[in-house]
Amino acid sequence: MIEIEKVHKSFKDLEVIKGVDLTVQKGEVVSIVGGSGSGKSTLLMCINGLENIQSGSIRVDGTEVHAKGTDINKLRQKIGIVFQQWNAFPHLNVLENVMLAPRKVLGKSRAEAEELAVKQLTHVGLADKLKVFPGKLSGGQQQRMAIARALAMSPDYMLFDEATSALDPQLVGEVLDTMRLLAEDGMTMILVTHEIPFARDVSDRVAFFREGLVHEIGPPDQVIDNPQKPETAAFLKSVV
Amino acid sequence: MFDYTFQWRTALRALPDMLEGAVVTFETAALSMIFGVLIALALLAMRETPNLATRAVAGTWVSIARNTPALFQIYIVYFGLGAIGLHVSSWAALLAGITFNNAGYLAENFRGGLKAIPDTQVRAARSLGMSSFQAYRLVVVPQLLRIVFYPITNQMVWAVLMTSLGVIVGLNNDLTGVTQDYNVRTFRTFELFALAAVIYYLIAKLIVAIARLLAWRLFRY
Numbered sequence: 001m002i003e004i005e006k007v008h009k010s011f012k013d014l015e016v017i018k019g020v021d022l023t024v025q026k027g028e029v030v031s032i033v034g035g036s037g038s039g040k041s042t043l044l045m046c047i048n049g050l051e052n053i054q055s056g057s058i059r060v061d062g063t064e065v066h067a068k069g070t071d072i073n074k075l076r077q078k079i080g081i082v083f084q085q086w087n088a089f090p091h092l093n094v095l096e097n098v099m100l101a102p103r104k105v106l107g108k109s110r111a112e113a114e115e116l117a118v119k120q121l122t123h124v125g126l127a128d129k130l131k132v133f134p135g136k137l138s139g140g141q142q143q144r145m146a147i148a149r150a151l152a153m154s155p156d157y158m159l160f161d162e163a164t165s166a167l168d169p170q171l172v173g174e175v176l177d178t179m180r181l182l183a184e185d186g187m188t189m190i191l192v193t194h195e196i197p198f199a200r201d202v203s204d205r206v207a208f209f210r211e212g213l214v215h216e217i218g219p220p221d222q223v224i225d226n227p228q229k230p231e232t233a234a235f236l237k238s239v240v
Numbered sequence: 241m242f243d244y245t246f247q248w249r250t251a252l253r254a255l256p257d258m259l260e261g262a263v264v265t266f267e268t269a270a271l272s273m274i275f276g277v278l279i280a281l282a283l284l285a286m287r288e289t290p291n292l293a294t295r296a297v298a299g300t301w302v303s304i305a306r307n308t309p310a311l312f313q314i315y316i317v318y319f320g321l322g323a324i325g326l327h328v329s330s331w332a333a334l335l336a337g338i339t340f341n342n343a344g345y346l347a348e349n350f351r352g353g354l355k356a357i358p359d360t361q362v363r364a365a366r367s368l369g370m371s372s373f374q375a376y377r378l379v380v381v382p383q384l385l386r387i388v389f390y391p392i393t394n395q396m397v398w399a400v401l402m403t404s405l406g407v408i409v410g411l412n413n414d415l416t417g418v419t420q421d422y423n424v425r426t427f428r429t430f431e432l433f434a435l436a437a438v439i440y441y442l443i444a445k446l447i448v449a450i451a452r453l454l455a456w457r458l459f460r461y
Binding site for chain 1: 360
């Protein structure tokens, strides 16, 4: 369970998150939608401690993410994240990209890590690209590799930060399909996304962010199909 | 007007000694590179610390190394240290001078290389549970190595050529030193230095060839 309570986050003088409360249950898929600058991506970075927070608290399975004594590297092992800019490691081939963390962080043997990596890469449809370097892959393939890389750590949670925003339109589908599979497998996911139809399909709940706050939250048939607040309706109209 | 008669035989007779000198030249350059790389890494780290004094020392080093003649740097080590009672050998002065120069240039190369690797690489590595040290060792350094590989090769060639400055602080067993010794005795200046130039050229080419081979083995992407 991820519990976010009254979180405030500023970059210098600019407050981007202004007291967000959000609880995500195990097995739940929550989509976060909203305009740029509404703090949704920043919130994801805060959840796995890539960004600090000014006040409030974020707990993952009861562990305070930003507390002094927290072993953040340990905690991150169960929170996978996929970035907008897929961030493949260019000096490693696809297989090595996925094997790296299981070997060096989890201490798995080469054989174990390879088996794990091949399984994940097969899952995302890259079984024929194992020895290829990321530079030779399309954006969609790199993003699927990034998903496999995160999944190879066997995380309990997956965060997706606009995972399809940097992709050519014809490549978006393959990445969304991969994410859909994951949701169907029961993975707990928080997705920041602009793909409203996709969010409606896979989410248990959708949160609309506005000016650093959760402006409206609820099941997709409410927030997307029948928004209660005029700002939500206006936003949805602007993106569709 | 031009009635110089070439006597290559004199130069060829000097060749075995010159080749021995070339070994000293190469060794000195290689040593200065090893120390240079290590110091450059230290300078790089020093320039990233919040401590103002540490940053100033490193900044000054890089600035002087890059903006004054190598000749001057070697001179200062030899005569400057001598003037305050610290007597070092010609070879040590040369090595220290070139090392100083190498470290300055390499530190700047490393800094540029580090900038070329996006922060998001560290972020991605950390998000997988790697420690900060692991992220640098496993993700940043391998990429940095490729970026700074050719600048390092360049600097190595440059170091070899800089060793020829040893002659001004009295070094007589490197390639230039040996050549100069023969020159003083035989006055076959053109032949001897032409031969020395060919040897320098070949050493430089050899370094570049080895670097190419290494790069081909090392960098697969």
